[in-house]
Amino acid sequence: MLFWLLSCTIAANAQTAPYSLKREITGIQTNWHSLVLPNPMYQKLKPGFEDLRIFGVNGKDTVEVPYLLKQRSDQVSTQEIAFKQLNQSNANQVYYYTFQPSAATVINQINLNFKQENFDWKVNLEGSNDNQSWFTIAKDYRILSIKNQYTDYHFTRLNFPDAKYSYFRLAVKSNTQPELLATKILKADTVKGVFQNIKYQSYNIKNDAEHKETVIDVNLTDPVPVSQLSLNAQSDFDFYRPFKIEYVTDSFKTDQGMQHNYMELYSGTISSLEKPVFSFPNTITSKLKITIQNNDNKPLRLSGLALKGNVYELIARFDDPKLPYALYYGNEKATAPSYEIDKFENKIPAGLSSLTIAEEQPNPTYAIKVTKPLFENKAWLWVLMAVIIVLLGWFSFKMLRN
Numbered sequence: 375m376l377f378w379l380l381s382c383t384i385a386a387n388a389q390t391a392p393y394s395l396k397r398e399i400t401g402i403q404t405n406w407h408s409l410v411l412p413n414p415m416y417q418k419l420k421p422g423f424e425d426l427r428i429f430g431v432n433g434k435d436t437v438e439v440p441y442l443l444k445q446r447s448d449q450v451s452t453q454e455i456a457f458k459q460l461n462q463s464n465a466n467q468v469y470y471y472t473f474q475p476s477a478a479t480v481i482n483q484i485n486l487n488f489k490q491e492n493f494d495w496k497v498n499l500e501g502s503n504d505n506q507s508w509f510t511i512a513k514d515y516r517i518l519s520i521k522n523q524y525t526d527y528h529f530t531r532l533n534f535p536d537a538k539y540s541y542f543r544l545a546v547k548s549n550t551q552p553e554l555l556a557t558k559i560l561k562a563d564t565v566k567g568v569f570q571n572i573k574y575q576s577y578n579i580k581n582d583a584e585h586k587e588t589v590i591d592v593n594l595t596d597p598v599p600v601s602q603l604s605l606n607a608q609s610d611f612d613f614y615r616p617f618k619i620e621y622v623t624d625s626f627k628t629d630q631g632m633q634h635n636y637m638e639l640y641s642g643t644i645s646s647l648e649k650p651v652f653s654f655p656n657t658i659t660s661k662l663k664i665t666i667q668n669n670d671n672k673p674l675r676l677s678g679l680a681l682k683g684n685v686y687e688l689i690a691r692f693d694d695p696k697l698p699y700a701l702y703y704g705n706e707k708a709t710a711p712s713y714e715i716d717k718f719e720n721k722i723p724a725g726l727s728s729l730t731i732a733e734e735q736p737n738p739t740y741a742i743k744v745t746k747p748l749f750e751n752k753a754w755l756w757v758l759m760a761v762i763i764v765l766l767g768w769f770s771f772k773m774l775r776n
Contacts, residue, residue: 389436390429391741394704398732399428402695408726409688409701414734416658417597418704425708428690430697437697440713441690442722445656446568447601455481455559460505460541462554469552471544472505475559480538483560486530489553491521497546499532501539511537516647520614524669527614527643572598572681581673588673590664592681599683601656603664606678607644613674614645617666619652621659636663644674656684689722691715701731704740 390396395418399409419426428439456476463470475481484499497515500508512534519528542559546552577592594600603619620636627633640654644666662681666674692699715722 389438390702390737390739392705392708393425393427393702393737394740395702395734396737397701397734399699399701399729400732401727401729402692402699403727404695405691405693406723406726407690407692407729409690409729409731411686411688412731413596413598415703416599417660418734420706420708421658422710423686424710425703425705426688427702427708427711428688428699429702430692430694430699432694432697437694438711439690439692439699440711440715441688442713442716442719444687444689445684446687447656447684448567448653449565451563452483453561453563455479455561457557457559459557464551467547467549469546469548471546471554471557473542473544473557473559474540475542478503478538478540479561480536481542481559481561482534482536483562484532484542484544485558485560486517486532486544486554487556488519488530489555490550491519493548493552494518495546495548495552497532497544499534500543500545501537502541502543503539505541508543509539511535511542518614518647524667525614525616525643527645529645529647568685568687569602569682570685572600572683574681577679579676581668586668586670588666588668588676590666590676590679592662592664592679594660594662594681597658597660599656599658599686600662600681601654601684602682603640603652603654603662604680604682605644605650605652605664605676607650607674607676609646609672609674612646613671614643614647615666615668615671615674617642617644617664619654620663620665621657622661622663634661656686689726702737704737 397412397415401407423443426443428441430437430439457473458476460472460474461470462472495517497512497517498510499512499515501511502508512532515532515534517530517532519530520526573595575593575595577590580589580591582589600621607613618638619640621639622634623637625632625634639657639662640652642652644650664679668674
């Protein structure tokens with residue numbers, strides 16, 4: 375009887391033993407639930423979450439729970455609208471372009487491509503259903519292009535609220551005739567993701583006159599997913615400056631102190647024309663470095679920043695809600711699981727209730743397999759050596775006789 379109980383315990387612990395950490399899960403009432411990963415977990419997980427498992431215990435058996443890992447980022451879909459250009463005219467240094475979509479449909483974006491590489495113009499956008507009476511959609515919308523040895527910057531996309539007209543008219547105010555090479559009329563739809571505000575310990579701003587750049591070091595409280603940066607930057611004049619965002623991949627100690635290796639996360643332009651909000655792939659890090667190239671310009675006034683990250687969420691199916699379940703992780707040798715539910719995602723119910731994840735604790739069943747030497751007792755080595763000597767002597771004697 376004792377041997378049977380021991381066998382059951384070993385069988386139940388076999389699957390959970392390779393994982394050093396666990397967090398109990400409570401609140402399970404139905405088959406389907408969601409779980410939002412707590413921030414402190416990210417520094418303990420493998421980079422691709424390969425070691426993340428949900429196990430339940432059913433007597434002598436361990437039940438593995440299938441799940442989907444979802445990153446709740448913005449989902450953007452863009453539909454290009456077919457159209458034809460009806461005419462082009464000008465009056466009093468205003469150049470008009472009239473477009474007719476192939477069908478009356480909603481649009482909210484127009485991308486323009488001009489032959490000129492350097493310009494700074496203001497445009498009006500109007501809509502009409504009869505090509506006679508016109509209604510203002512956007513007024514004095516600024517478009518800009520700058521190309522020189524320091525900058526290659528274009529801002530020629532018009533974003534505006536949803537508009538549905540049979541005709542659209544673009545009026546460009548310019549001292550010289552614009553050469554419009556291409557136009558795209560679009561309908562962009564965005565399903566907002568789920569973000570959380572990221573707390574940081576501190577940030578340090580350094581204006582490097584020698585390299586003509588501003589460097590901002592941001593230290594986060596914990597390694598967490600980061601996917602959006604907002605910079606509060608001001609200047610007395612318009613500005614457009616190249617900049618990049620980097621994140622720490624690893625650190626090492628030197629005689630000069632801690633040094634860090636960085637990898638580029640985002641590169642682009644910070645401009646007075648656009649909102650200084652920048653999105654990039656969700657990346658888990660504890661430190662960011664932002665570098666703004668000033669060239670020969672006065673550094674920007676930076677009075678603050680904000681960080682956000684997309685939430686990682688598990689969608690799990692609990693076949694037996696009555697069992698006790700827990701999250702297990704902390705296994706360097708684990709490979710990513712493969713579950714069938716990712717093939718039937720459309721059948722997962724909507725509006726799932728979220729479960730509660732407890733504090734981290736050591737997994738009591740955790741066991742590290744240690745490869746023992748073949749012969750732990752030295753007596754075995756002496757026996758083996760004696761056998762080898764006898765065999766060598768016997769072969770030698772046999773060879774001498776022959």
